Amino acid sequence: MNYGKEHVAVYRTYATALDGVRTIPESEFDGRDNTLLGMEVRVQVAGEEFLPSFSEGDNSKVVATDTMKNFIHHHMGEYEGATVEGFLEFVGRKFLETYSQMETVQVSADELPFEERMVPGEDGFEPSDLVFRVADGESGFGHVVLSRSDDGPVVEEQKSGVTDIELVKVKDNSFTGYVQDEYTTLPERENRTLYVGMDIYWTYAEAADALGEDPERYVPPEQVSDIAQVVFDEYDVNSIQDLIYRIGERTLERFPQLESVSFEANNRTWLKVRDDLEGDAKVLREPPRPTGFQQFSMDHSDLEEGTPE
Template sequence: MGIVLGPNRYGKAEIRLVRVHRDGDTHGLVDFNVSIALSGELAAAHLVGDNSGVLPTDTMKNTVYAFAKEHGVGEPEVFALLLARHFVGSQPQVHGAKVSIESFAWDRLGPHSFRKRGDHIRTTVVSVTAAGTQVVSGVTGLTLLNSADSEFHGFVQDGYTTLPPTTDRILATAVDARWRHAGDDTDWAASFEGSLAALLEAFVGTYSYSLQQTLYAMGAGVLGSRPEVAEVRLALPNKHHYLADLSPFGLDNPNEVFIAGDRPYGLIEGTVARDGAPAATAEWWL
């Protein structure tokens, strides 16, 4: 049985970039975590140690900082597209580039003062290959909770089932969502804010009989309001809240005092796609 080299890529991970735009007395601040991965005709490096086709990962890091100065930094999708197209266009042995960016938001306190926002992280993944360009935007760590309008009953029960059905429970999750754009040219800021608003509106407005139902409503909400989005993928961990037993203290607990569970937790994952949307040109996952 022969041994062959399978798919491979390499790059520089988690390049920390902070760019201050000093436009007069009022400054702008961009805070990115950039990761780059390249693929192509790179087998020789693995098989015989021939590095003639290897662009050093240190060069990738330097390119990020140089481009931040030369081109400025605005929307993460724009910066990721710029980098990915550069690596594919300037290196003939590179056939594919994947640039991933985590964007950390800062709220303005003054002309040059900021406070870091911690409720979620904006994400971007751009892939440039011969098959085309693909842009995936998203959000991670978006923690949400509904204290009412959530039930869970009618599920399968067997000899190991101890979970009681309920018609009144806390529904809490930390949203990890990605949405694939149909093209590579749009108003990225408006698209992100609109998609985020649609996720929140669906979570708030859905009377939920399961977290699966909520997931579908959130994905459908994005597709229904953002025509530039082709497909949405979500991972929703079920942040369990257990009713505290206060009976030893002679107290009733009508769904008021809960124990916030840590692990294990349920994990609901799913894809909601627009019928007839352009197919993906590169693999993408949560």
């Protein structure tokens, strides 16, 4: 028994900058100005006092979902932090403090990313402080579940992520050694162009680290995305399963404050039309449906057990 509001788009200009992020070898990312911070929010509330609205048509305890939308919009202006996860915890806490009939609140959001545009400056082109492009690619993700306690609202669950990653590696990818039987028509490929889409999610050992209040303990989506592309570049992987395992391994090594990392990946690899061209050149086409996918989750125990060479 729950209800809520989704697809609540909210934008904030000149939000608090994310400064003091710890850098890693795979990424140049060391923070963001947050001159323009946007996200699409989903809120879901539950509580026994809402039961009469379902069973008797009694709406005396119901907070209209339009009110929830307005509540989210208002509190974006009150939030003094710098991360998607921090805002979700902040607005979820405010819901519980404002409406006593709400026993739990789930709040999630997809970042609505923007990119600075380059404009002429004194020393050549430089990022504009004013003009941004609406980005179509990957974005950060956050999810928190809050409930009541004797000491006030507490975070029961937390998940962060980066979604809609799409990477293409033009060669040095193989797919061999799989089961061959009377149903197999796919040929083994020692060197293929590999196009993979993936969403990467992670949880923290301490949920408070997700909020970004201590930037050195915060894991930015930009850095995890950069890890994915660096690992893809470094290894001749024998499957997408092999690739996501290595990405997860590197992510946990770089961020010991994480509890786990998980993946939803899918294979969008183009099909060969011609490979009789000079050198490594090929002509490729879009694959037909259906599409293969992979799901995987790992934690620090997988590192302790050792990894494949």
